[in-house]
Amino acid sequence: MRDRALWKHAEPGRVGRVFILSGALLAAILILHGAFDAPRPSFIEALPTGVLRVGIDASNPPFAFAVSEGYAGLEIDLSRMLADGLGAPLQLVGLGYDGLYDALSADRVDVIIAATPIDLKRSRTVSASPPYFNAGLMLIADHPLRSMEDLPGQTLAFEYGSVAHAVTLEWLRRVASYGLLPQETPDAALDTLRTGTAEAALVDAVSARLYLRGHEGWHPYAVYVTDVLYAVISRIDRPDLSWYVAEGMSSLLRDGEIETLIAKWL
Amino acid sequence: MLLLLQGLVPAPPRAPLDVPQHVNTTRPKLCMHTRLIDEVEEWKIQRSLQLIREMGASTIVEFFPWAYIETSDNFYDWHNVDRIVRHAQNQGIQIIARMGLVPAWVRQRDTENVGLTTLNTLPRSAYTEFAEFVSAFAGRYQGVIDQIVIWNEPNLAFEWGFSEVSPAGYGDLLRAVYRSAHAANPDVEILAAGLAPTLEPEGSPHGLNDVSYLEALYDAGAGDFFDALAVHTYGFTIPAEAAPSPGVLNFRRAELLREVMVRNGDGDKPIYVTETGWNDHPRWIHAVTPAQRVAYTLDALRFTEKNWRWAERICLWVFRYPQPTLSYPDHFTFADTVFQLHPIYYEVQAYARSGIVEAR
Numbered sequence: 001m002r003d004r005a006l007w008k009h010a011e012p013g014r015v016g017r018v019f020i021l022s023g024a025l026l027a028a029i030l031i032l033h034g035a036f037d038a039p040r041p042s043f044i045e046a047l048p049t050g051v052l053r054v055g056i057d058a059s060n061p062p063f064a065f066a067v068s069e070g071y072a073g074l075e076i077d078l079s080r081m082l083a084d085g086l087g088a089p090l091q092l093v094g095l096g097y098d099g100l101y102d103a104l105s106a107d108r109v110d111v112i113i114a115a116t117p118i119d120l121k122r123s124r125t126v127s128a129s130p131p132y133f134n135a136g137l138m139l140i141a142d143h144p145l146r147s148m149e150d151l152p153g154q155t156l157a158f159e160y161g162s163v164a165h166a167v168t169l170e171w172l173r174r175v176a177s178y179g180l181l182p183q184e185t186p187d188a189a190l191d192t193l194r195t196g197t198a199e200a201a202l203v204d205a206v207s208a209r210l211y212l213r214g215h216e217g218w219h220p221y222a223v224y225v226t227d228v229l230y231a232v233i234s235r236i237d238r239p240d241l242s243w244y245v246a247e248g249m250s251s252l253l254r255d256g257e258i259e260t261l262i263a264k265w266l
Numbered sequence: 267m268l269l270l271l272q273g274l275v276p277a278p279p280r281a282p283l284d285v286p287q288h289v290n291t292t293r294p295k296l297c298m299h300t301r302l303i304d305e306v307e308e309w310k311i312q313r314s315l316q317l318i319r320e321m322g323a324s325t326i327v328e329f330f331p332w333a334y335i336e337t338s339d340n341f342y343d344w345h346n347v348d349r350i351v352r353h354a355q356n357q358g359i360q361i362i363a364r365m366g367l368v369p370a371w372v373r374q375r376d377t378e379n380v381g382l383t384t385l386n387t388l389p390r391s392a393y394t395e396f397a398e399f400v401s402a403f404a405g406r407y408q409g410v411i412d413q414i415v416i417w418n419e420p421n422l423a424f425e426w427g428f429s430e431v432s433p434a435g436y437g438d439l440l441r442a443v444y445r446s447a448h449a450a451n452p453d454v455e456i457l458a459a460g461l462a463p464t465l466e467p468e469g470s471p472h473g474l475n476d477v478s479y480l481e482a483l484y485d486a487g488a489g490d491f492f493d494a495l496a497v498h499t500y501g502f503t504i505p506a507e508a509a510p511s512p513g514v515l516n517f518r519r520a521e522l523l524r525e526v527m528v529r530n531g532d533g534d535k536p537i538y539v540t541e542t543g544w545n546d547h548p549r550w551i552h553a554v555t556p557a558q559r560v561a562y563t564l565d566a567l568r569f570t571e572k573n574w575r576w577a578e579r580i581c582l583w584v585f586r587y588p589q590p591t592l593s594y595p596d597h598f599t600f601a602d603t604v605f606q607l608h609p610i611y612y613e614v615q616a617y618a619r620s621g622i623v624e625a626r
Contacts, residue, residue, distance in 0.1 A: 059551045060594065094472075097595060099424035102384040106428040117592045135592070159548075161556070161608035163590060169606060184556050186548055207548055228592045237381060 043086045046240040047110055052088040054079040055095045055109035062210070062265045063115045066094075074265040075113045078132060081257060082113075082232070086248045101126070104235055111245055112233040127242040129249040131229035132258050137164050138208050138222045140193060141200040148175065148225055154199035155179035157189035164189075164202040167225060187211055194218055204228075209266035281308040281353070284316075288358035291322035293618045296567065297362070297581035298323040298600070299541055302350050303330060304588045312353045313605060314586055319357040321600075321611060322618025326359055327415070327540045327581045331367035332399050333385060338371050339395075342402060351410055362457075362538060362579070363407075364415040364496075365400055368392065368427075387427030388417075390435070393442040400443045405450035413455045415496045415540060416443055419462040421479040423472055431474050437488030444491040456491070458483065460498035460540050461523070463515045477512060477522045484530040494578070495532075497523055498541040502552045506566035517542065517566050524576060537576050541583040542566065547594035560613045567617060582614070 044050055056064045056075060064073040071092055083090035093109050100116065103109045104126065115135070118128040139145055148171040158164040160182035168180065181198045183189040186207035193201040194215065203211075208222065232249055234242045252258050298318050302311045318326060328350060336342055354361050367385045372392045376383060388396060404414060419425040420436040429435075440458060447454050461476035468474065474482075476498075483489075497520045504516040512522065520539060527535060545552060546559040554562065563582065570580050586601040596602070600611045 061549055061551065065551065095424075096422075097591075097593060099422070102386065102424045102428070105384045106387070106424075107382050108428060115593060121589075161602070161606065163592075163596070163602065166602050166604045166606050170604070210549075235381075 040243070041240055043088055043241075043244045046238070046244060047088060048107060049110075050089070051091045052079075052083045052086065052111070053091045053093055053109045054083075055093050055100055055103050055112040055114060057097050057100065057114040058094050059096075060115055062206075074133075074261060075115070077261055077264070078252075078258070079113050081252055081261070082245070082248050085251060086244055101233075104233065110234065110238075110241060115230050116233050118229045118231050123236075125236055127234050127236050127239075127246075128229075129232035129234075129242075129246045130253055131231045132249065132253070133205075133230040133262060134224060135205050135228040135230055136224050136226040137167055137202055138205050139200055139202055139225050140190065140208055140220050140222045142193070142220050143199075144221050145200060145223060147223065148202075151178040151200060152176035153178060155181050155197075157181040157183055157192040157198035157201040159183060159186045159189055159203065162186070162204075163226075164204070168202055193220070206266065209262075213266070279307060279309045281312040283352065283356045284312075286356055286358065287316075287319055289319050289322065289324040290622055291324055291618045292621045293322060293567065293571070294324055295571065295577065295580050296323045296614070296618050297325035297327065297540075297579040298585045299327045299581050299583045300585045301587055302326075302328055303334060303346055306588075308349055308353075310588070311350055312356075314601070315353050315357040315359055317601060317605070317607070317611075318585060319359060321615040323582075324359060325362060325579050325581070326354065326585075327362045327364060329364045329366070329418075330403065331385075332365060332396060333367040333369040335403070336369055336399050338369075342399075344406065347403075347407075351407065355410065361411045362413040362415065362540065362581070363403065363411045364418060364540070365396075365403070366418050368396075384424070384427055386425050387429070388439070390438070393439055396439070397442040397446050401446040401450040404447045404454045408451040408453065412451065412453050413457055413494070413538065414447065415457040415459055415538075416440055416492075417459040419498065420459050421461045421464065421466075421474045421476055425462070431479070433474075433479050433482035433488070434486040437483055437486040437491065440488050440491035455493040455536075457494045457496040457538060457540075458488070458492035460496035462498060463500055463519055465513065465515065476519075477526060480523055480526045484526065484532075489530055489532055492535075494536040494538055495523065495527060496538050496540040499539060500542060500552075500583075501544045501554075501562050501566065503554055506562045507569055517562075518569075520574075520577075533576075536578045537574075538578050539570075539580045541581060543583045543598055545594060545597045547597035550594035550597070553594065553597060556609060560610050563610060564613060564617055567614070 058064045058066045058071050062073050063075045064071055079090055095103050100112050100114055104112055152175055156168060156178055158168050181192055186203040189201045189203055190211045192198040232245050234245055300314060302314060305311050330347055368388050373383050376389060421431050423431055444456050447456055461479055463476055464473050465475055466473040499517055499520040501517040502515055506517045508516050510518040510521045544554050544559040544562050546556040547553040570577055584598050586599050590596050590603055601607050
């Protein structure tokens with residue numbers, strides 16, 4: 001129930017829409033290309049080891065973290081769903097953040113599922129699936145706000161020194177003045193909004209969703225201000241594997257399974 | 267017409283050199299790790315170094331990738347290094363250089379492993395070429411950059427090109443570099459790489475415990491091929507003054523590395539802590555709160571000043587990234603990509619400049 005107001009308004013931002021449309025277009029091109037080309041190998045055949053090796057970073061809850069039986073988290077569940085959907089055995093490979101792309105490059109893993117944003121700078125070497133989560137910044141308020149342009153005259157809370165702080169200052173140069181209420185953490189910023197000290201808060205989507213889990217009775221409005229799109233990353237020189245991963249993710253998105261997964265963990 | 271149109275294009279932002287500056291600090295060991303080499307716009311290099319000087323750090327550690335400089339065999343493009351050096355000198359800041367990343371022309375020779383290597387894959391057959399690069403660097407920047415760190419965290423598999431980590435192999439790399447670098451610059455100090463703080467046991471595919479690795483490096487006879495040791499020591503979630511222990515990753519783990527040096531007769535060799543710090547991401551499991559980050563960092567600086575006379579520099583990771591990672595590493599920074607300074611910057615600045623009487 002808490003999601004009703006917040007997520008009804010949480011549409012992707014402009015960049016997010018472009019990525020989603022681009023993903024659909026890419027999938028269509030890949031399908032058409034496949035129709036006129038040599039038969040595509042099966043997914044198992046497209047995997048160098050016959051197993052889907054997923055690189056994860058188990059230091060980043062609730063996406064992935066270590067438990068006594070191994071790993072848990074949103075991305076662990078997602079890895080299982082993707083492997084099951086594509087009919088491949090799954091192997092989770094624990095990595096540190098710094099080693100994710102190197103592991104892909106050295107063929108230690110087939111894909112990365114590790115809160116990895118789509119990064120255009122890497123587009124010459126890697127492919128990204130349709131995104132499964134937007135971790136961008138959200139403008140949150142107790143009244144409907146369409147964008148940062150609606151802020152003048154109000155007070156905005158945010159985490160001091162964070163990306164939200166930088167975006168706040170950027171917008172101050174574009175629109176009429178609004179009040180600033182820097183706080184030590186995203187939760188503290190949301191506290192000021194909930195208790196009426198601020199009229200709006202700018203925090204990342206993960207912090208916002210986790211905060212709302214702890215405040216079930218509170219139903220603010222939210223809109224994305226920036227997009228940070230987490231996707232499954234694969235090597236660009238493995239087009240068949242990338243195609244299957246994109247298909248698998250599209251299927252999970254279409255069937256609402258990703259949405260259910262996000263609601264479970266966030 | 268083309269010339270006319272060219273005339274209409276705005277000039278790129280310029281970064282003219284300032285009046286030569288010096289660092290006003292009461293903490294001469296304070297140092298900052300930077301990531302300047304990937305900056306496109308020169309003014310951002312200048313701005314970063316100005317802010318570091320104003321914070322009171324007199325030294326930076328900067329990465330100078332082999333792959334960026336020797337772009338083809340024996341062709342060196344020093345442009346990016348020169349502009350960092352120019353601005354650092356202008357701000358009165360010293361540089362410790364870290365070397366690494368293998369150029370494409372070396373990697374492409376390994377035709378058997380196409381698609382399986384990384385920028386950290388350095389074949390043994392290329393040690394001599396890497397040594398030649400280090401010598402060229404050492405000679406060119408003699409008197410300007412006299413501390414050179416060879417490689418990064420070779421006790422981690424991914425930093426060793428996903429080969430099995432090898433203290434003996436890394437020792438051979440130091441051996442290949444050492445004499446030629448000294449021949450090119452007699453004043454150079456060759457620093458053995460900072461090792462990643464890790465408890466990985468022998469045989470792990472991910473890496474090897476840093477203390478064990480250093481011990482093995484000495485066992486391999488590499489002690490004669492470095493003049494100083496670079497150390498990476500992070501606090502993770504533990505306060506700065508917590509005592510070290512072999513099974514714990516904390517700030518004072520550096521003391522365990524120092525004990526290995528002493529045991530091997532290297533007690534007189536200096537240590538440069540080239541990476542340290544705490545992270546204040548809201549959810550990363552190795553992070554603390556922003557207030558704890560400030561407190562632990564200042565405690566660490568005070569502690570080292572009092573107790574670590576063997577430490578030449580304490581370099582905090584990291585001043586700023588050219589672009590955000592959009593993940594928890596951003597919470598190690600002192601400034602964001604648009605130069606918004608984080609609270610820890612001001613706190614360290616107050617510490618570094620305490621006791622200074624400002625000129626009016």
